[in-house]
Amino acid sequence: MALPLLLRLTSSSSSSSPLRFRKPFRLLAYTLAYTFSTTSQPNPPPIRVSLTDSVGRAVFATRPILTGDLIHTAEPAICHPSPSSLHPVCYSCLASLPNQSTVSPFCSHRCHQRSKEYYDVEMKANWTDFDNYCRDKYLNSFQRNQGLKYPFLVKRLACMIISGVARSDSIDILQPANLTPEMILEMEEEFTLLRNAFTKALIEDEQIAFLTKQWYISVLARIRINAFRIELAGGGSYEDLLSSAFASVEAEAAVGNAVYILPSFYNHDCDPNAHIIWIDSAVAKLKTLRDIDEGEELRICYIDTSMDRDARRELLFRGFGFHCNCSRCLHGD
Numbered sequence: 179m180a181l182p183l184l185l186r187l188t189s190s191s192s193s194s195s196p197l198r199f200r201k202p203f204r205l206l207a208y209t210l211a212y213t214f215s216t217t218s219q220p221n222p223p224p225i226r227v228s229l230t231d232s233v234g235r236a237v238f239a240t241r242p243i244l245t246g247d248l249i250h251t252a253e254p255a256i257c258h259p260s261p262s263s264l265h266p267v268c269y270s271c272l273a274s275l276p277n278q279s280t281v282s283p284f285c286s287h288r289c290h291q292r293s294k295e296y297y298d299v300e301m302k303a304n305w306t307d308f309d310n311y312c313r314d315k316y317l318n319s320f321q322r323n324q325g326l327k328y329p330f331l332v333k334r335l336a337c338m339i340i341s342g343v344a345r346s347d348s349i350d351i352l353q354p355a356n357l358t359p360e361m362i363l364e365m366e367e368e369f370t371l372l373r374n375a376f377t378k379a380l381i382e383d384e385q386i387a388f389l390t391k392q393w394y395i396s397v398l399a400r401i402r403i404n405a406f407r408i409e410l411a412g413g414g415s416y417e418d419l420l421s422s423a424f425a426s427v428e429a430e431a432a433v434g435n436a437v438y439i440l441p442s443f444y445n446h447d448c449d450p451n452a453h454i455i456w457i458d459s460a461v462a463k464l465k466t467l468r469d470i471d472e473g474e475e476l477r478i479c480y481i482d483t484s485m486d487r488d489a490r491r492e493l494l495f496r497g498f499g500f501h502c503n504c505s506r507c508l509h510g511d
């Protein structure tokens with residue numbers, strides 16, 4: 179059951195801020211305002227985010243929505259190419275680049291303009307130690323999904339903060355994972371390598387004042403629960419389809435990982451009524467899979483639902499730290 183309203187997306191707000199919100203939730207409203215102002219989608223999106231008594235925050239429909247309709251789109255708050263992607267992708271939006279593209283890491287002038295400040299910060303530093311540490315751990319990890327791909331997202335966020343395009347609290351609103359002492363130890367090593375890279379690049383102390391061990395751990399704890407692995411559905415050429423089919427058997431099919439704000443409030447269901455897709459870049463589209471009633475909770479699926487109940491529950495508990503309360507699980511299916 180939904181508890182008092184946390185936030186409601188409304189059409190009656192001023193044009194400069196598409197959201198009306200209560201004071202304690204200013205950070206959420208700030209972040210969502212940014213997310214919505216940068217994307218094109220149904221205006222206003224037919225959803226609200228509310229606090230529930232069983233699963234924290236959740237996304238509810240504010241009107242009936244038909245099967246296959248676009249609920250909203252979302253720009254990533256942070257994204258980064260996959261460490262083992264076979265094909266070059268745009269530094270900024272993860273769109274495919276031509277294979278022979280060695281000249282520019284951007285797919286367009288717009289992407290270059292949008293990310294050149296933090297790209298320049300990243301290019302100032304020598305990332306060999308940090309990247310090798312994370313890549314080796316990632317490639318050697320037994321379960322790749324839990325490997326060290328997420329530190330690359332923290333590195334990207336740090337570059338964005340240093341360049342002034344993101345705030346150090348930009349993902350504080352997201353739910354953090356519970357961390358074990360072993361995870362924290364591992365994070366401390368990465369943190370030292372990340373900070374060293376910036377200090378050796380002579381980035382000024384006040385620019386990296388936010389970059390403390392506590393900040394690193396708190397950001398990574400949020401990324402662990404909320405990052406999405408991005409596989410592009412395509413819409414491109416026959417060659418694109420062929421190469422993505424090849425990539426999915428040969429290596430990592432994902433082009434990268436990304437963190438979003440609003441999509442992170444969607445809870446999981448083993449029989450979801452909504453899904454998140456990527457067509458040709460890291461811009462996410464949230465769409466319905468069934469007809470939705472007004473007031474119904476919208477849920478996506480975090481894992482492969484073709485697995486049996488025990489395997490799904492084990493994976494959800496290990497990966498996300500929760501016992502799934504969806505009706506499929508509760509009915510033993």
Ligand SMILES: C[S@@+](CC[C@H](N)C(=O)[O-])C[C@H]1O[C@@H](n2cnc3c(N)ncnc32)[C@H](O)[C@@H]1O
Binds near residue numbers: 233235447
């Ligand atoms: C990505 S967040 C979803 C939004 C979250 N409820 C919040 O308040 O930020 C994932 C977390 O939501 C909760 N959750 C999501 N789906 C769930 C489910 N089917 N059963 C129980 N808890 C769930 C778990 O705490 C999980 O770690």
